[in-house]
Amino acid sequence: NAGVTQTPKFRVLKTGQSMTLLCAQDMNHEYMYWYRQDPGMGLRLIHYSVGEGTTAKGEVPDGYNVSRLKKQNFLLGLESAAPSQTSVYFCASSYVPKETQYFGPGTRLLVL
């Protein structure tokens, strides 16, 4: 099993550009999550999904959109990137909310 994979690993964007981060999991998990990690802030939840076709907002959803068209994939979109979105983005998945979340290796995004 690959677990949770993320693409790309690293990306540089200019302000105003758009991009999509892809997360895939092969564990048949219902729940998927997108977090961002910033120095001194821990991890903050951006959006999450409780199943195929569903999405919901987390703590810091502004400037991001998500889609869960297939159970195994969870996409995070930035429509118009801003320097404040420079961060490391982690995807995670779990069977149920109170159980272990499995994390991907992260995507490092730099917005100039």
Next chain:
Amino acid sequence: GNSVTQMEGPVTLSEEAFLTINCTYTATGYPSLFWYVQYPGEGLQLLLKATKADDKGSNKGFEATYRKETTSFHLEKGSVQVSDSAVYFCALSGGSNYKLTFGKGTLLTVNP
């Protein structure tokens, strides 16, 4: 709402020293408690967990006990190794909240 407070780092120890990283939490009901570890350049991975009061989670020589009376889940290891150098995150999951609530992380450096 839920919150996690963990000891500020960085923590620097010599090999074979005793490690304690304090973690306290605020939550309604009976949350599950976790310690995640993040090695340099990688995503988070579960280190140990406990799902009810007085449970002890353990893995790789690390231990933590779920103390409801003191709302704590302190991480301990009797003899640290250089390979334990990483960032450690305390987290909780509970209530009707789907997300993991993370502490801000504690950077541990172990010197030979």
